[in-house]
Amino acid sequence: MSSGLNGFARQKTRPYEMLESLKNHPMIAHLIKDGKSKEYLAHWLPEGGYHTVPQLCGEGFLIAGDSAMLFNALHREGSNLAMTSGRLAAETILEAMKNNDFSATGLKGYVKRMQESYVLKDLKKYRRFPSFLETHQELFTTLPKAASIAVRQMLTVDGVPKKAKQREVWKAIRGQVSPLRLLRLAWDAWRSVR
Amino acid sequence: MSVKVEDKLFLDRFNVDEESHLRLLDEGVCFDRCEDQPCLYICPANVYKLEKDRISVNYEGCLECGSCRVSCPHFNIEWRFPRGGYGVRHKFG
Numbered sequence: 001m002s003s004g005l006n007g008f009a010r011q012k013t014r015p016y017e018m019l020e021s022l023k024n025h026p027m028i029a030h031l032i033k034d035g036k037s038k039e040y041l042a043h044w045l046p047e048g049g050y051h052t053v054p055q056l057c058g059e060g061f062l063i064a065g066d067s068a069m070l071f072n073a074l075h076r077e078g079s080n081l082a083m084t085s086g087r088l089a090a091e092t093i094l095e096a097m098k099n100n101d102f103s104a105t106g107l108k109g110y111v112k113r114m115q116e117s118y119v120l121k122d123l124k125k126y127r128r129f130p131s132f133l134e135t136h137q138e139l140f141t142t143l144p145k146a147a148s149i150a151v152r153q154m155l156t157v158d159g160v161p162k163k164a165k166q167r168e169v170w171k172a173i174r175g176q177v178s179p180l181r182l183l184r185l186a187w188d189a190w191r192s193v194r
Numbered sequence: 195m196s197v198k199v200e201d202k203l204f205l206d207r208f209n210v211d212e213e214s215h216l217r218l219l220d221e222g223v224c225f226d227r228c229e230d231q232p233c234l235y236i237c238p239a240n241v242y243k244l245e246k247d248r249i250s251v252n253y254e255g256c257l258e259c260g261s262c263r264v265s266c267p268h269f270n271i272e273w274r275f276p277r278g279g280y281g282v283r284h285k286f287g
Contacts, residue, residue, distance in 0.1 A: 010230070014197075014199075014240070015236070015237075015238040015261075016197050016238055016240075020197040037205055039284055039285060039287055040202035040206055040257070041257055041282075042238040042239070042258075042259035042261070043259055044260055044261070044264075
């Protein structure tokens with residue numbers, strides 16, 4: 001499970017309470033019924049994206065993995081980016097050893113390797129995604145609730161015509177998020193992943 | 195729902211240093227200027243607890259995630275990793 005900082009500090013939800021409520025959710029509970037907790041840990045994911053990737057190499061150093069913000073927030077990928085950047089770093093270092101040049105220029109091949117691999121290509125593709133999440137809080141609050149209400153409405157067999165239900169659902173969503181805001185959301189969403 | 199974080203922390207091993215690796219730079223700030231006090235809610239190990247007239251830092255159970263540091267609106271938490279050999283130890287993750 002992973003979660004954004006702003007939301008849950010404001011709601012005064014403690015992370016371990018969130019974890020526990022997820023584990024108790026009827027969709028999850030039976031899957032982990034006889035499971036036992038082995039360990040408890042906490043870690044941050046660097047979701048900054050392409051625009052926050054630091055300078056990747058300099059005098060005698062290369063940066064790979066989490067430290068280099070190599071994390072794909074949309075696909076929840078990170079280990080693969082860490083491993084590939086590690087391999088590319090190793091290749092660069094081998095090259096540097098051959099030339100006996102560990103200066104910033106000698107290590108510059110790392111940046112080129114990264115740009116040519118899927119690592120920076122993917123991050124670049126989704127460069128707008130982190131700010132999309134940040135500027136649309138309703139993605140984490142009102143919209144999941146609305147979706148849940150909508151599905152419940154539509155899948156409940158109670159003799160009410162679907163059209164009437166649809167109207168109700170729309171009304172509920174519009175009450176929470178203005179249509180203009182929804183349009184903006186859809187536009188930003190498309191732009192952030194295309 | 196009440197969840198006891200102690201039960202979770204019990205799963206981990208800690209080698210506790212004598213001195214805290216976390217420090218509130220100015221304790222006054224937490225009461226005079228900090229409305230939300232996010233450290234009380236954000237910490238997955240419940241390190242920060244509200245006492246009568248101050249916030250206590252129970253660094254012994256710190257999971258070293260850094261949430262308090264980034265969530266403190268006043269940059270009032272001096273955050274360091276524990277000295278080498280100290281702090282939380284994980285077997286699986």
